[in-house]
Amino acid sequence: MSYTAPSDPVNKKPVKVAQLCDLCHCRKAVLKRPKNLQKLCKECFFDVFETEIHNTIVDNKLFHRGEKIAVGASGGKDSTVLAHMMKFLNDKYDYGIQIYLLSIDEGIVGYRDDSLATVQRNQKQYGLPLEIFSFKDLYGWTMDEIVSVAGIRNSCTYCGVLRRQSLDRGAQKLGIQHVVTGHNADDMAETVLMNILRGDVARLEKSTSILTSSKGSPIKRSKPFKYCYQKEIVLYAHYRKLDYFSTECTYAPEAFRGTARELMKNLEVVRPSCIIDIIHSGENLFLKPAAGGRRQGRRRGPGTTSANTTSTTTSTGPVDGSRCERCNYLSRNRICKACMLLEDLDKNRAAVTIETDTSHDGAAKTLRSLERLAF
């Protein structure tokens, strides 16, 4: 597989004054920014978009000179733009950071192998070192094997838990303490919406923070694209002709229908700024430590004072920084989520070995079609 860039349209028509860029007033505007409806030409868009991310990085002091960072790279649009952007900004503004591409091979035939090929091309294009860690090496299971045992409906649960841990483990092995991911404003807003719909106020706070580090964890995570619209990231990749991979995972949930994402995309048509608006709502919802165990959200206003401001942080459940008894990974519980999932898998494997040992690649596919029939 190789990369085919989108073509360069050549139809140059005389440009009317009304079509000119709002910033330079000399080139034709090619897009209207969702956040402020500003009409920009390609060059001004590059400049504004890159500068905004630079400002986010500086304002939040995301990096320090000499720091080693790992870009979680999947070959997809967000992480490809992220890898390009980190390299570009580091060169332009001299952050003095060392950038690595860190990829996780979940072991999904026909999907991850192709997307890793994209990451390998990115490695050459951007001249960044690349390290790949696989589920198979770390846990003894590929996702294809997991799906053949646990079923396709649970695939993303397993995959998500294991990938998160793999990134940390991979980073640790490389002696890197900072993993940067391509989560964007749409992802954040979607999480906020879902947490609000579920009434999970406790998770809201964490879901919108740009830099997370748990006490005791050597690895911190940051999201420089927190305020970037998905639409602009895709347009940036398009205009810069970045080489990204966009095939859907074999196990991806097919229907967007009825998801928080769909709701948001529909809202965006009516009011493009809704995405940032939702994030701001999320940022301003806080838990009020309640005496009777009942929780409620409150707005943070200037000079917020409540009757009981003595404790600012709620400490419910196990302490941050405790470790899993089996693998020593950070965990709020005695056994971490990954180890629990793996234990379930091992139990189930015994039960299904006879049926699955005939074909490996096909197993997931068959299972999938069987599950479809069941609906």
Added chain:
Amino acid sequence: MANVTVEFLGGLDVVVQKQRVHKLHLPAEVVSVGDLIEYIASTLIKNPRDVAVFLEDGGVRPGIITLINDTDWELEGQTEYVLEDNDVVSFTSTLHGG
């Protein structure tokens, strides 16, 4: 009867036989981008179930970026835009992959 290039990007090529670029010689009744969208749905997309990936309530689905000669169609009159020879219309999914 314009000759236009239509591109399906960002994973949207799955609805058109995984072919990203289509060079089309349009029949006379396809005049605007709105007509082109109907034409794509009825002719280019072979599996009727795939139409829902591309369209929603008869319009291009939210989350798909439509560009006319690399300019967001919002700035070009959207479906009203009258096609000319050598125009490039691209549809890019922002929903696929990640």
